Structure formats: C-alpha cells, structure tokens
Amino acid sequence: MARVRRVTKTLSAENAGDRALRVVRAAGGRVTSCTRTVVATLADSTDHLTAEDLIAEVESRLPGVAASTVYRVIQRLSELDLVEHVHTSVGPPIYHLHERGHAHLVCNGCGVISDISDRHLNGLTQTLTRQFEFTLEPRHSALVGYCRDCAPRRAHLAH
Numbered sequence: 738m739a740r741v742r743r744v745t746k747t748l749s750a751e752n753a754g755d756r757a758l759r760v761v762r763a764a765g766g767r768v769t770s771c772t773r774t775v776v777a778t779l780a781d782s783t784d785h786l787t788a789e790d791l792i793a794e795v796e797s798r799l800p801g802v803a804a805s806t807v808y809r810v811i812q813r814l815s816e817l818d819l820v821e822h823v824h825t826s827v828g829p830p831i832y833h834l835h836e837r838g839h840a841h842l843v844c845n846g847c848g849v850i851s852d853i854s855d856r857h858l859n860g861l862t863q864t865l866t867r868q869f870e871f872t873l874e875p876r877h878s879a880l881v882g883y884c885r886d887c888a889p890r891r892a893h894l895a896h
C-alpha cells in the first residue's frame with residue numbers, strides 16, 4: 738500500500754540512524770547504548786519530539802538511564818550536526834535527525850506543525866543572501882501563520 742512519504746529520501750540500504758552512528762564513531766565518540774537509543778528513537782519517529790518527549794521515550798526503551806545522560810547525548814549529537822532542533826512558537830524546540838531535517842509551518846491557532854521541504858524557501862534564502870548578505874537557516878525556526886482551518890478565525894485568534 739502506498740504510504741504518504743514525508744520529505745525523507747532513503748538513499749541506500751544503510752539507514753539514517755546507522756549513518757549517524759558511523760559519524761559519531763568517526764569523530765572519536767563512543768557509541769553507548771544511550772547514544773544508540775537516542776538515534777534510533779529519532780530515526781523511528783515521524784512525530785515532533787521535544788527534548789522532554791525524547792528523554793521520556795529513551796527512558797522507556799532503556800530503563801534506568803538518567804535524563805541528564807540522555808540530554809548530554811542530545812547535545813553531543815547536535816554538536817556533531819547529526820541532530821538539529823527547530824524553534825516553534827507553540828512550545829519547546831523539537832528535534833530531528835539532521836539528515837531528515839526540513840522546514841516547518843506552525844499554525845498559531847491550533848498549534849499544528851507541518852513539514853515542508855526547505856526547497857520551498859530557496860527563493861527567500863537567495864534574496865536575503867543577495868540583498869542583505871544574510872544567511873537564513875530555513876530549518877532552524879518554523880514559519881508561523883495560520884492553517885486553512887484557522888485562517889478564517891485569525892482575527893479572533895491573533896495576538
């Protein structure tokens with residue numbers, strides 16, 4: 738059955754999680770069970786996990802792991818550019834494997850977060866570079882607005 742694909746492309750038999758672990762090893766890092774579990778959780782998830790969600794999921798997969806350990810692993814993976822966070826206006830940052838990263842639209846009315854390809858922002862990115870010498874990070878912050886359902890009510894919702 739055809740499944741709706743997100744923006745993720747599978748490039749080879751090795752999955753995004755395996756590739757991330759390979760980079761950790763290449764950078765001289767130890768692949769601990771916690772590192773493996775954080776990466777696997779992000780690789781498995783099609784959801785938008787906050788650090789808190791991610792820690793809770795890792796704790797359920799790896800009973801006894803300390804939240805601080807999970808948090809340090811998330812930081813380390815971020816430093817290696819394997820994990821990226823996205824600021825949304827509706828809650829704490831959400832996390833993705835960098836390889837699966839993309840831009841986001843956030844509805845200010847209902848809080849729904851939609852994935853879009855960052856290619857849609859190419860025109861804006863190029864304009865900002867050319868005219869303002871500004872380098873936009875199109876994935877780093879979600880774009881905020883109103884979804885189709887909320888747009889008609891936005892006069893009441895706007896703040």
Ligand SMILES: [Zn+2]
Nearest residue numbers: 844847884887
């Ligand atoms: Zn909405």
Ligand SMILES: [Zn+2]
Nearest residue numbers: 785839841852
């Ligand atoms: Zn996303």
Ligand SMILES: [Zn+2]
Nearest residue numbers: 822823824877
């Ligand atoms: Zn940030």
